[in-house]
Amino acid sequence: MARKKKRGALVYTLLLTVYTLALVVAACYGLTLVWNYAEAYEKARPDNTMNAYMDNLRRNLWNDSVEQTIESMPHEVQSTEECKEIVKVMLSDELSYTRLPGGANGETEVSYDLLCGGKRFGKVSLIRDPSVKAKKSSINIPLLGDVLSEQAAWIVEHEEFDFNGLYSTVKVTVPETYGVSLNGVKLGEEYIVERDIPYDVLKDYYDQYPNLPRKVTYQYDNAFGELTPVVLDESGKEAVIDASKDDSQYIQPVDEAILGRLTEFAIPFADAYLAYSAGVSDPMYAYSKVAPFIELGGDLDLRLKQAMDGMGNWGHTTSYRFDSGSLNRATDVGEGLYILEISAVTTTTFPNHGVDGVVTDNNGLTVIVHDTAGEIRAVAVTRYDADEA
Numbered sequence: 001m002a003r004k005k006k007r008g009a010l011v012y013t014l015l016l017t018v019y020t021l022a023l024v025v026a027a028c029y030g031l032t033l034v035w036n037y038a039e040a041y042e043k044a045r046p047d048n049t050m051n052a053y054m055d056n057l058r059r060n061l062w063n064d065s066v067e068q069t070i071e072s073m074p075h076e077v078q079s080t081e082e083c084k085e086i087v088k089v090m091l092s093d094e095l096s097y098t099r100l101p102g103g104a105n106g107e108t109e110v111s112y113d114l115l116c117g118g119k120r121f122g123k124v125s126l127i128r129d130p131s132v133k134a135k136k137s138s139i140n141i142p143l144l145g146d147v148l149s150e151q152a153a154w155i156v157e158h159e160e161f162d163f164n165g166l167y168s169t170v171k172v173t174v175p176e177t178y179g180v181s182l183n184g185v186k187l188g189e190e191y192i193v194e195r196d197i198p199y200d201v202l203k204d205y206y207d208q209y210p211n212l213p214r215k216v217t218y219q220y221d222n223a224f225g226e227l228t229p230v231v232l233d234e235s236g237k238e239a240v241i242d243a244s245k246d247d248s249q250y251i252q253p254v255d256e257a258i259l260g261r262l263t264e265f266a267i268p269f270a271d272a273y274l275a276y277s278a279g280v281s282d283p284m285y286a287y288s289k290v291a292p293f294i295e296l297g298g299d300l301d302l303r304l305k306q307a308m309d310g311m312g313n314w315g316h317t318t319s320y321r322f323d324s325g326s327l328n329r330a331t332d333v334g335e336g337l338y339i340l341e342i343s344a345v346t347t348t349t350f351p352n353h354g355v356d357g358v359v360t361d362n363n364g365l366t367v368i369v370h371d372t373a374g375e376i377r378a379v380a381v382t383r384y385d386a387d388e389a
Helices: 002-043 046-060 064-072 080-093 256-278 283-293 299-310
Strands: 095-099 109-116 119-128 154-161 167-175 179-182 192-198 214-224 230-232 319-334 337-352 355-372 375-385
Touching: 046 095, 046 109, 046 119, 046 154, 064 080, 080 095, 080 214, 109 154, 167 179, 167 192, 179 214, 256 283, 256 319, 256 337, 256 355, 256 375, 283 299, 299 375
Parallel strands: none
Antiparallel strands: 095 109, 109 119, 119 154, 167 214, 179 230, 192 214, 319 337, 337 355, 355 375
């Protein structure tokens, strides 16, 4: 009995070993299939074909044909040698690609934009290699299921290049009396793409004064690489534009002599104008006080005369006092015109149900004045609450 038990145990052990070896062989075979499939799948991914294509492109794109193409392309502000050197660097260091959406069939055809420094300069289309048939496999591997069919690799089916995509555009807006230089070459008027752009600080006055200064926009589309525009003022000197400031930076400050004359005008005018607006005295008398400061027969003069008939509070105020005033800014906008920013504090007293009411105002005045033959006259006034400005 002992011998039969030992013989049975030996047979069992032998069968178990054979079975285990069979499982190991099967597992190894299955894993080999998976690895082979994974390797084939990796080779069949379109991005791998594109990466190989891009590596070859970086090494071989620059040739005599491309060089001649760059030479023939417009480059008015750059030398031919400068353009070729810039493009050489761009094509070797800045190439990339991005896959395009859609297409005839994402399983058999894909397309990519070729980019250089983020700019599109070509397109490549890939297809499955028609000379290679897909290999099928119906083996079922435990825990993994059916092994998918191995697909044919991708190949380049079509490529096209448009080197106009390597161009950069330079665009800058400057006063119409300024100039723009690129790479040491001053741009002509043929590069102006927009005219009659108002100064932001003067936009409210163009209807009345159409000859106020304006801006223009220069645009140059044939730059290889990144070119920085140099802005030139009226005298041809380099001007630095501060993007954080408004257009008053283009307006030259008035000299001390003119500023003194404008100040001598601004404070008495503010007093007379605000007294007229307060409606304390006889309207004709109030008008006679402000009339020497305004351009007679003009729009402001007409408005003041019309206001005399419709001013509801005329005669209802009992007193007016000009407490203080200052000329905060004077802007020369050409043709003898100046824009004055005036602040003034006034106190007005008026009856309020039998009890005098006192109101103190912090007035803001924007006044356009015209200086002709040494005489300064107001032609337009805008009044606002300086505390809310």
